[in-house]
Amino acid sequence: MQTRLSLDPALVTEARDLAARAGQPIVDMARTHTTTSIERAVLRLAGLQGADADGLPWANRLVEAITSATGLQHGVALPAWDALITGGYDGLGQLAEAAAEGKAAFRIPVGAAAAAARAAAREALAAGIGRIDANRVQRQQMIDETAEPSRPWIYLIVATGDIYEDIPQAQAAAREGADVIAVIRSTGQSLLDYVPEGATREGYAGTYATQENFRLMRAALDQTSREVGRYIRLTNYASGLCMPEIAALAGLERLDMMLNDCMYGIIFRDINPRRTFIDQRFARQIHARAGIIINTGEDNYLTTADAVDAAHTVVVSQLLNEFFGKEAGLTDGQLGLGHAFEINPALPDSFLLELAHAQLIRELFPDAPLKYMPPTKHMTGNVFAGYLLDAFFNLCGVMTDQSILLIGMMTEGIHTPFLADRDLALENVRYVRNAAGRLGDSFVPAPGGFIQQRAARVLGDSVRLLRRICDQGLLTAIAAGTFGITKRPADAGRGLDGVIVRASGYFNPASDFLETDSPVAAEAVR
Amino acid sequence: MQTRLSLDPALVTEARDLAARAGQPIVDMARTHTTTSIERAVLRLAGLQGADADGLPWANRLVEAITSATGLQHGVALPAWDALITGGYDGLGQLAEAAAEGKAAFRIPVGAAAAAARAAAREALAAGIGRIDANRVQRQQMIDETAEPSRPWIYLIVATGDIYEDIPQAQAAAREGADVIAVIRSTGQSLLDYVPEGATREGYAGTYATQENFRLMRAALDQTSREVGRYIRLTNYASGLCMPEIAALAGLERLDMMLNDCMYGIIFRDINPRRTFIDQRFARQIHARAGIIINTGEDNYLTTADAVDAAHTVVVSQLLNEFFGKEAGLTDGQLGLGHAFEINPALPDSFLLELAHAQLIRELFPDAPLKYMPPTKHMTGNVFAGYLLDAFFNLCGVMTDQSILLIGMMTEGIHTPFLADRDLALENVRYVRNAAGRLGDSFVPAPGGFIQQRAARVLGDSVRLLRRICDQGLLTAIAAGTFGITKRPADAGRGLDGVIVRASGYFNPASDFLETDSPVAAEAVR
Amino acid sequence: MTGQIVRPYGDTTGDGRVQVSFTLPVPFGTATERARAEGAALQLAAKMGLDPAMVVHAKGMGPDYTFFIVYGRVAHLVDLSQVTVTEREFPLLSAAEVNLRIRSALGRKLVVVGACIGTDAHTVGIDAILNVKGHAGEKGLEYYREMRVVNLGSQIAVPELVARATAERADAVLVSQVVTQRDAHLSNARQMAAAFCAAAGPTGHRPLLVVGGPRFDPAAAASLGVDKVFGKGTTPGEVASYLAAAVGRAGAPVEPTTDLAS
């Protein structure tokens, strides 16, 4: 990475310190609360699968039963494994069925019973975490067997709503050069308080995230990885009301990257802020363990706010995501911080402004695999203009050493991508990378010139905003519409009823493994 | 203009000296020969217009008659004005008609008769040259009244074959941002040894260059210039067998730029080399007087030769065009040297190579209004890929401070431009200019890096080639296929029969004005 | 050819030139496959009326699909006299005029309830219409003194919308739909209209139903069971003017109508 902006290092340090100060109260809250989805994730990591006749997962049924019986303040593990032991059930599935029929009895065990429940739970979780660890090893084996794609990684979306249409489209994209495939989720999924089951074909503008869909797609891409001699990464969304569970499933099915933002659900799905912050910490602990790269969602702010006016909100949010991410155990190499090429193309010098923003973020986070998003807001029905704008996005991406390029579609203003749109988009980025990939070597912003000035200004604005957030508190700032000019009060939004204050005896065997980095698998985090 | 390449100034000087050495014998030839078309141009400048019933212009008929009667070695003026005076004709038109009917008698006058003929001819030519001078003044007035477009000028082609379709298309293009309109000529015109007459609607892949078509289009663009508040320049082609006459008509009808190359006709139309070199000198003298910017045709070499292998042939040809142009009286500001973005886009680093070439030419000719041509050879039926490549051409153009950008069409590989192709092409360049027009400020090729190395290599190759040309002579080099890998022997090709060695009493009143810069109009060359 | 009959224009009047691109599920590997694929593309082009047609680009995408770009001439004539332009059936008013019209018709504020329904979370469009900030230089409906605007935001389920509209005694309900995959926008709009219909009961009285979004056909109101459809590029002023005309014509209370010529 070249430094081109002569940023003031003192200001950079101050920005990071402020982010830590603003974030700490949120971490404290997350450490003292749990959520229904976190508890369901514990059960899923222990191997609970399947759903009742209505499609409601057994994980939900069991957590509901325990909630009514004992409350969740001690976590689901203590009462669940206690019931397993004392009730003589053949596994969590049987227990959940019984619980659903109102036939299971739950209590908060104490003394030896508690110790027995804890031990059994730990053993069950060790198996799940072990599978995550094994997947991590297997990912590395697959990479060794095929190859690690060169940077920037080419990231493409499939979004047919039907896993069986998605698969061939994803494979076609990989053959044409995609390094990362993201399967977009159906519009409604983030508001569902459960994870659907099985292979699905009926999503709207995206395909449901299910464990089976994950498995099918990963298997297909393993095949294609071998075919093309390049490891094709699979991405999905650990977001919405089931963020922790989806994170668990991603770890279990060897997904490679996950969209996982500390605030996206709050702002763009009206999910309760507390719920989101608590969930994201647990989800990130799993991602950290699984060697998954997270992708944050700052790009989205620029679809509701103006990309020039709100440039500093992107930086502020990235610093917060970085703080929360590291606190949860993610390494720099797992922090796919998001940003986007969303400046109005009619603005004079718009490309120079984009370069300034992209380079600023590159220099602020030199070791993060930055994820750079293409233009969406200013894409119209003019597919030729769109193709052009996407090319300049690609160019900005290679000139500023972005790590992951989400490839823009010329039809962004019209429909979810057609097969041919994706193919043309890949031709676009291939040309730019091949023809101008080394243009960065000659990209030297004039000292004190337009680009450097702009970067300094955005950094300055970021520090000023962070100071304000420290003063008022992050939840208040979010309520005031700081991000994406969308106001989200701390006590509104969906899912607040799923937030529970931990009791003093709270027990979460998954967290125990994740927080203490216990040696279920010995392999080092790379 | 920024210098970015650290070129060796000694090598640059050597290159210019070598070009002068290679060109001088050609100039000597041009000074001692005339051609049928030069003589017809003299008549046209003296006001001879119109054609016989078969459409053969009176200028041709009169020159033919004089050729059979006296030969052309003394020029057409002496016998023509002598016949006018002695035959009592009411102007050149009547004389030509009589001559065509075989009724006019011609001789080479001597003594007082010669003096009288010379004086009359001078007077007639003064009127024509005066009109050219007046047009030049009027151009400046139009510019003052409207505005001078900012650089780079956006140059667009119309090519319907029908002047009445061309006009609205040209006006539409100007409204959308074109600064220069070129009316491409019908495929056959350059081989015609006469200039067609009148408004025409039947060209193939271009519209005939006629005095009336020039007049119609210039009038339409004057109107549009006023409408858009920007002076829209008009371009045509002083090329082919009638190069001198077209140059004269361009001066008379206030065209603003002319394609006029010292070798294009030789290589791409198989016109005899001597004929071309003699014609081009006279044509350039007229252009110099008319304040017309010439456009040279080095871009064409890269359609038959490879743009990387033959990059130095472009530079060599530009140095020759510069030498010939200045010798004919053109200023640096009138030398629109041509080059092109024609490197195979599949080649790694192709864009960096293009930048190196374009920047090299910019630095070699800092004061010339360079004309930069878009990709053509590697344009396919994939209009999206084409739109993208054109964008990178536009980008290279603005990054290297090119003066005139010929705007590429996404349909270049398919058909002559549709109205909408042109409109989309203009949107393309407008975006690039507006968004990234100042990217050049941050374009600093690394010292000794890829771009500088490439530029130095092309310059070195150019000097080597020029040395060889000096050794063998330019005509021999052309015969050997040096330019556009097309072999054109000095005594082959069309139009050699129209080349005449001047007799010692050769008289050309137009040349006299042009060579001596006589004060028909006092206005200074800007 | 009269002025009413036109053809596509490439570079000459009447040349009929059009460009078409599409993908066919046919392979493009071997020479025979390629010839067959191009033949298939030309067959489709012919069915679309291109004659002659020229496949200028064909590219295999994976083993099973081929992308084509075709240029050609269509003989189809466009008869401008047959184009039915749904003229705006209400006058464009200034904010003051809108306010005046509402006050004189209702004698109280007009209540507008807005939402993105279903799972659609694209609020930028409806916010552009409702928020004070507005769109394209025009202030949104919140700015109108004689309107009371309740913006429910995104992802609102239809029953919730009906309940809130009833509770607020809404005169008009404005619904946005941006996601159109599998025609989600159409089915959601129909479902919403049906729910209000059902809720209205025997009197049939329901608020004015307005839907909007970039891919709606403004002529589709009747087929969706709503009163008015706004498409891409709608401005708040247009919506306000429409509402004013709707209340102005019928007097209070607002009666659903699809014919507001004034």
Next chain:
Amino acid sequence: MTGQIVRPYGDTTGDGRVQVSFTLPVPFGTATERARAEGAALQLAAKMGLDPAMVVHAKGMGPDYTFFIVYGRVAHLVDLSQVTVTEREFPLLSAAEVNLRIRSALGRKLVVVGACIGTDAHTVGIDAILNVKGHAGEKGLEYYREMRVVNLGSQIAVPELVARATAERADAVLVSQVVTQRDAHLSNARQMAAAFCAAAGPTGHRPLLVVGGPRFDPAAAASLGVDKVFGKGTTPGEVASYLAAAVGRAGAPVEPTTDLAS
């Protein structure tokens, strides 16, 4: 839907999606003009079989024209069994095989005369076929020991071509045409064929006539009066193989034919 019947594919099998763009000579200024223009575009789209069709982009170009981009679904089916693939009617041979075939059929060199006729000056294509250097990694016809190639270059008038072909006793005449505006390539090819026909006189004996260029339809030989048409991307080896098959089949002297299945 059997494997033989396919539809265009956007992102779901059978969705029938296509993209279309064109210009109409209609204004796009006032709101009414815009509505009318979009209506006109939709009318054309409907005639092309798009239903539904969506005008996703419309832009006025000057006062009189509007450019449109339309996406939509076509109901047209493509029946692959109806696609007539003109299979190559001769085998692809190596240079050695070509030479052998010519020698055994003619007992002398095959004389090939090539040119760009009319005012066409695009020689790159014909040079790619004729010059030793060749094209796409294959050597050109000059490289074949058993061929004598006379490349006349560009802008050759038809009478001159006939005269030279006669003088050289050409077995085959190869003509290139790249400029297609106003169908120049078609009329020039026909004119050339007619001239050779006329020159042949009562015996009807004329050289094999081959035309090529990027916009020719390889199936058009008969309609142009020539023996064989080569389109875009032709390689020298294909042309050499064709010539070898043509002489090999008929024996010397070459007889014009359009059926060379071997």
